[in-house]
Amino acid sequence: SALVYRADPSSQAVTEFRSTAVAEGLATFENPEHDYPRRITYRRLSSDSLVAEIDDGTGGNRREFRFRRVRCGG
Template identity: 45%
Template sequence: MNNLKRIALLTGIGIFFCVNGFGQRLADANWLLGRWEQKTPKRTIYETWISNSDSSYSGKSYLLKEKDTIVLETVSLLQKEGILFYIPTVTNQNSGMPVSFKLTFVSGNKLVFENPAHDFPQKITYALISSDSLLAEISGTSNNKEQIRQFPMKRIL
């Protein structure tokens, strides 16, 4: 195999891995770290992300009700063999078991995770709008209807 063919083959493999989310580092999601809030007329929901290690972030979505903290969801963002996984455990869903979503797209300010086999959502997206604003979105098919739910958030820490 000549050098030109080797270069073409390696370039193709590199593009395949980048397009499919391989070779991404957890650090590509470091803009997610911190405390975020979504205010609605009825309540305020908080989402907090911390770094556990160079291969793991933890997230928690919760609301405050008087003196109580009500956890809605816990999330692990894990890097395994060069692939990022978003693994939520949602209160009162999936029998309390975590569900894995694989990174399918990443840019400097957007992360898209998908699990086509999950009932709903099949896609989870985080997009950084500005240094203090992000849009989280869940989407997919539920009851044979396409659905999108958006969660605009502001950074508070």
Template identity: 40%
Template sequence: MKSIIIISVAILFVSCQNKGEKKFDKLEKMNWLVGQWENKAPEGLLTETWTKENDSTFSGQTYFIKNEKDTVHSESIVLTQLKEELIYRPTVKGQNNDEPIDFKLTSAVENSFVFENSKHDYPQKITYKKINDKALVATISGSQQGKQSSESYPMKKK
């Protein structure tokens, strides 16, 4: 009887410990990204929509529409936590044989998340910075044709 109680307490202790662990804690810090974001500019409309697929994965769709009807750019994105790594995986139609490119999280400091892939042609760095609950700035940067380049896209949540 005494051994049954000891085993029960041990099982209870272990199960309580596991519940307290955050398995996808890096991805959870980006929950604020879920929703629809847009940037209206004279050149056109940039929209980015994020949905939570499950505990380990968000999916995103980005479109740049010119003259309210011509889609100039589109990409699908998977943001996923694989073990301890957070991976930003865009697939751009018409680039890289329509295959995804992985960017690994290299920095996560106060609502700023930096993903990098030094082997990619351009960009090598993608940054998402949360300004507040309704605003973010997405920035792509790196070396392009031998020169440093950077483009920022301030977006508002719809």
């Protein structure tokens, strides 16, 4: 069964994206009916970093967001 990613942006309707690829260190979710993005991909780069990519479903209008784990103060 597919995983479902529910995007809930501020002041916008919730949009569901169904998984189309799930593997070690990778998860891709798609919704071809959504205006933008149509595809969201999460890829683990290392034990403390990942990259999220969004695009129009064909690889066009691609944006990339890099995340890194940081220690919390305290």
